[in-house]
Amino acid sequence: MAIPYKNSRTLCFFLILSFGLCLVITSAELERFEHPTKEDGSLSFLVLGDWGRRGAFNQSQVAFQMGKVGEKLDIDFVVSTGDNFYDNGLASEHDTAFEESFTKIYTAKSLQKQWYSVLGNHDYRGDAEAQLSPLLRKIDSRWTCLRSFIVNTELAEIFFVDTSPLVNKYFTNTEDHTYDWRGITSRKDYIATLLKDVELALKKSSAKWKIVVGHHAIRSVGHHGDTEELIKQLLPILQANDVDFYMNGHDHCLEHISDIESPIQFLTSGAGSKAWRGDIKGLNKEGLNFFYDGQGFMSVQLNPTDAEIAFYDVFGKVLHRSHSSKQLHPSI
Structure with a gap:
């Protein structure tokens, strides 16, 4: 209704x-x-990226550990940072890869919560529209995937941004791969509208925590490194609007980098399946707090004053923790 x-x-x-x-x-x-918070006003969720390989490359093992951590933290939902289905997204909304890489893999009771997903560049290589289809939500009601959208929990607002259209090489190196840009008739207008919408939404937000999720890294020492288009076009908007965390996938690793010009923490969780690339760039990078080249995922726990981030490997071992605090403002 x-x-x-x-x-x-x-x-x-x-x-x-x-x-x-x-x-x-x-x-x-x-x-x-x-999306409501818990009764005590807190919120917890898992973050996973670059995962859909029908259980291969340790995807199933990562899923198993996610289930255990999800139960322990009593998570409210799961965030997917894109590249949901490999190698070339879904062929159609009837593609069996959806169930074989999602429904039949993330079976733990604690993971039967809403999944909020963005598209990655590999998703655009298939039928991108298929992942946005309401039919998938009929097959598995956990699935929520849009190009860009907002999840509001009162305590936190999470802004999901479609980053692939901002990356120039997907439009210039057309010999390597074919991309499904049917929903983007004018790239220039699409990007301008997207950035304007994100900026407006961030300015209007009064949430205690502001989180932005995209597929591509703004800062990374992994295989793909920094995304210059995001540094130029998206980062200034985040810095000007008190964003706390930018979460992404794309690089198949786990990492935590602090922005040297603002309080933003860059958090990469793109290790849901195939990893161990071995070509690390600049481990002496300013602001680098943590980097891990293998499979795993991330958890986020929030309350009005504190944020706790943890990275886990394929065995469920905590590899790195990060804590952020905010002061409560007394009511007037």
């Missing part, structure tokens, strides 16, 4: 979904999903 909601700017409709979620559809802004 659609419940109309009206504010001073636009007319919205709330569509009730499974897991008590509410999808806010607007005509001019990023779509928003309302």
Whole structure:
């Protein structure tokens, strides 16, 4: 049932979904999903990227450890940083790879929560529209994948950004791969609108924690390294709007880098399956706190004053922890 909601700017409709979620559809802004925190006001979730290989390359083992950590932390949902299905996304919305790489792999009880996913460059090599299809949510109601959107939990707002269209080489090196840009008729207009929408949403946000998720790294010492287009176009927006964390995949590793010009922490979780590339760039990089070249995932625990980030390997061992604090402002 659609419940109309009206504010001073636009007319919205709330569509009730499974897991008590509410999808806010607007005509001019990023779509928003309302996801409640726990009763004590805290929030916890897992972050995973670059995973869909029908269980191969230790994907199943990572999934098993995710289930154990998810149960321990009583997670609220899972964030996927893209490259959801290898090597070339899904062939169609009926592609059996969806169930073989997702439904049949992440079977632990604790992982039967909503999964919020963005598209990676490998997803654009297939039928990108398939991953956005409502049919997949009928096959597995956990699946939520849009190009760009917002998850609002009151405590935190998570801004999911479609980063692949910003990367120049996917439009110039067309001999290597074919990309599905059907939803992007004008790249220039698409990017301009996306960046404007993200900036506006960040400025309007009053959340205690602001988190941005994209597929590509802004800062990385892994195989792909820094993404110059994001440094030029997206990073200034994040720095100007008090973003706490930027989370990404793309590099098949786990890493934590601190921005030297702002409080932003760059967190890479792209180790959901195939990893161990072995070509590390600049381990003396300024701001580098942690780097691991193997498989694993990340957890996030938030409350009004503290954020706890942890990275786990394929055996469930904690490799690195990071703690951030905020002061509570007394009410006036």
